[in-house]
Amino acid sequence: MLLYATVPGFYAEVERAAQPDLEARPVLVGGHPRKRGTVQAATEDARRAGVLVGMPVMEALALCPQARALRTNMRLYRETSKRLFAHFRREAARVEAAGLDAAYLDLTGSDEDPAEVAARLRRSVAEALRLPLQVGAAPIKFVAKLAAEECEDEGVLWVEAGSVRSFLDPLGVDRLPGAGPRTVERLHGLSVRTVGAFAALARETIETELGNHGLMLHALAVGRDVARLRAAPHPRSMSQESTLAEPELEREILAERLAELTQDLERSLALERLAAKRIVLKVRYGDREATTRSRTVPHPLHRSDDLLRLAEQLLDRTQVGRRPVGRIGLALSGLVRVGGDDRQLDLFDES
Structure with missing residues (x-):
């Protein structure tokens, strides 16, 4: 069984979550209204007012x-996406990303009711991120995605194996993946408007009118899909950087920045249940020359105090105190799932 989990209007919902004063107000995200900017995302209440992705922002504001x-803030959306995917990975070992806002989760081997997993996932995302998640469950990838789109106010729709055809049949034929405008127009010319009507069409007619592409679409219409979930591993690295208002010479101030960075990294590691075996310090001096220092430890670390201790040791191997620093950053790699072995820093190798 597969889940497809998505946050409709992701950019706009992230902005609303980040600004509580927007909770009761429709939100649009896109380009500058006076420069013919277009809508990239809209909250549900804005979509109900007729706002569509791709329309000019000025037109959207006239409707709503x-x-x-708001202007696009990709840094905020990427950071929120990382946290969202951490919730996905807590529910399934195999996760395939479908953009910043959505993913397929493979529940193969789990005895738990998919609807219960989906409901728990929705609760955790709502509580931690204040985002509205919609989840579809089905034995086929594209059906899980359609189920998420159809679940409406309930937030979860489970299409069991024996119900795939009854779910698909009443949908418009344009909902099939790969059914573009020209294909849909040809099917409408054959009086075929629903998936069920397409499924009942003779193979010879499909091959004559639409060729091999039509046969592929017909396989989807009858509930056959060979697409497999392409799971991505957990993140291979994490990083945080801080730019100072003015180049800084004092080591204590730079150490304070490192403390903030390690706290942020600890939270990121905790979300993914990861620990790091390698840490890299990145320093850019006031004259924009950059240098790095790194160390690899035999036992993975995930606590901020351990990361900070090692980062400060690396800082002492730079020219801090002698040359002003304009930017400082930390990168973690060699990421592994947290296990029982969490020894301290007395056993490390220099690199």
Whole structure:
């Protein structure tokens, strides 16, 4: 069984979650209204007012005048996406990303009810991130995605193996993956408007009218899909950087910045249940020359105090105190799942 989990209007919902004063107000995200910017995302209340992705922001505001229009903030969306995917990985070992806002989760081998997993996932994302998650469950990838799109207010829709055809049949034929405008127009010319009507079409007619592409679509219409989940491993690295307002010479101030970075990294590691075996310190001096120092430890680390102790040792191997520093950063790699072995820093190898 597969889950497809998504946050509709992701950019706009992230902005609303980040700004509590927007909770009761429609939100649009896109380009500058006065420069013919277009809508990239909209919250559900804005979509109900007729706002569509791709329309000019000025037109969207005319349809939904109470909406707040915001410019795109990709850094915020990427950071939130990392946290969202950490929740996905807590529920399934195999996860395939489908953009910043969605993923397929493989529940193969789990005895737990998919609807219960989906409900728990929705609760955890709502509580931790204040984001509205929609989840579809099905034995086939594209059906799970369609189920998530169809679940409406309930937030979860489970299409069991024996119900795939009854779920697909009433849907418009344009909902099939790969059914573009020209294909849909050809099918409408044959009086075929639903998936069920397409499934009932003779193979010879499909091959004559649509060729091999039509046969592929027909396989989907009858509930056959050979697409497999392509799971990505957990993140291979994590990093945090801090730019100082003015180049800084004092080691104590730089150590304070390192403390903030290690706390952020500890939270990121905890979300993914990971620990790191390698840490890299990145320093850019005031004259923009950059240098790095690194160390590898035999036993993975995930606590901020351990990371900070090692980062400060690396800092002492730079020219800090003699040359002003404009930017400082830390990168972690050699990431592994947290296990029982969590020894301290007395056993490390220099590299």
